[in-house]
Amino acid sequence: MVSPVTVVKSEGPKLVPFFKATCVYFVLWLPSSSPSWVSALVKCLPIFCLWLFLLAHGLGFLLAHPSATRIFVGLIFSALGDAFLIWQDQGYFVHGLLMFAVTHMFYASAFGMRPLALRTGLVMAVLSGLCYALLYPCLTGAFTYLVGVYMALISFMGWRAVAGLQLVGTAWRWTELAAGSGALLFIVSDLTIALNKFCFPVPYSRALIMSTYYAAQMLIALSAVESREPVEDYRLSKAK
Numbered sequence: 001m002v003s004p005v006t007v008v009k010s011e012g013p014k015l016v017p018f019f020k021a022t023c024v025y026f027v028l029w030l031p032s033s034s035p036s037w038v039s040a041l042v043k044c045l046p047i048f049c050l051w052l053f054l055l056a057h058g059l060g061f062l063l064a065h066p067s068a069t070r071i072f073v074g075l076i077f078s079a080l081g082d083a084f085l086i087w088q089d090q091g092y093f094v095h096g097l098l099m100f101a102v103t104h105m106f107y108a109s110a111f112g113m114r115p116l117a118l119r120t121g122l123v124m125a126v127l128s129g130l131c132y133a134l135l136y137p138c139l140t141g142a143f144t145y146l147v148g149v150y151m152a153l154i155s156f157m158g159w160r161a162v163a164g165l166q167l168v169g170t171a172w173r174w175t176e177l178a179a180g181s182g183a184l185l186f187i188v189s190d191l192t193i194a195l196n197k198f199c200f201p202v203p204y205s206r207a208l209i210m211s212t213y214y215a216a217q218m219l220i221a222l223s224a225v226e227s228r229e230p231v232e233d234y235r236l237s238k239a240k
Contacts, residue, residue: 007174011225014056015218018049022214032086032206040086046214047079050221057225067110068224074106078217093197094146100190101150104157107220111179117163124162128155131191138198147194154190158183161220175226182219189213 025046030039054062054072062069081099084092132151139147161183164176189212196205 011222014053015049015222018046018053018218021045021049025210025214026207035086035090040083043086044079044082047075047082047217050075050217051079053221054224065224067112070106070110071220071224074103074110075217075221077103077106094142097146097150101153104153107183108153108157108160110224111157111160111164113160115163117159120163121159124155124159128152135194135198143198147198150190154187158187161223173226175223178219179223182216182223185212185216185219189216 025042028042030036030042032039051072054068054075057068062072077099081096081103084096084099086092088096128151132148135147135151136144162180165180166173166176189209192202192205192209192212196202196209202208
C-alpha cells in the first residue's frame with residue numbers, strides 16, 4: 001500500500017500548475033454574462049494542466065496503459081465541453097452536454113467492469129432515478145430526453161468508479177478512492193448545473209459547480225497514475 005505522504009511527495013509537484021490555474025480562475029472570476037475566448041481559456045486552463053500532469057508521467061506510460069489513455073482523452077473532451085458551455089446562453093449548451101457525455105463514456109471505460117458490484121450499481125441507478133424525477137417537471141422539449149440520457153451515463157460512470165473502491169484490507173488503493181471521490185463530486189457538480197438551469201436559482205451556484213468540478217477532474221486524473229492494468233497482470237501472475 002502506498003502511503004499518502006509518498007503520494008503527495010511524488011504527485012504534488014506535478015499538480016502545482018493545476019492549482020495555480022484554478023486559483024487564476026477564481027481570482028479573475030470573469031463574468032459569465034460576457035463570454036469570450038479569454039474566459040474560455042481561463043476556464044479550460046486547469047484542465048489543460050491536467051493534460052500536462054498525465055503527460056508528465058511520460059508518453060510511454062499513456063501508450064502502455066489504456067485506462068490512463070482513456071482518462072486523458074476524457075479530459076480533452078472535458079475541455080471542449082467547458083469551452084462550449086462558456087457560450088451556453090448563445091445556444092451551445094447541448095454541445096457542451098454532448099462533450100461531457102463522451103467524457104463519461106471514456107471515464108467509465110477507463111474504470112473498467114471489474115469488479116461488477118451489482119449492489120453498488122443498483123444504488124446508483126435508484127439515486128439517478130430519484131434525481132431525474134426531481135428534474136423531470138422542470139424539463140421541456142428535447143431536454144426531457146437529453147438530460148435523462150446524460151444522467152444515465154454519468155451514473156454509470158459513477159458506478160464503475162465506486163465499484164472497485166475498498167476502504168479496508170490489502171486490496172485498498174488510493175487511486176480507487178480518488179476515482180470514486182472524483183466521480184461523486186462530478187455528479188454533485190452536474191446536478192447543481194441542472195437544478196440551477198432548469199429548476200431554481202441555486203445560491204452561489206457557480207462557485208459550487210466549479211469547485212466540485214475542478215476537484216473531480218483532479219481526482220480522476222490522479223486515479224490514472226496507478227494504472228489498473230499492472231495490478232490485473234500481477235493478480236494473473238499470482239494465480240499462475
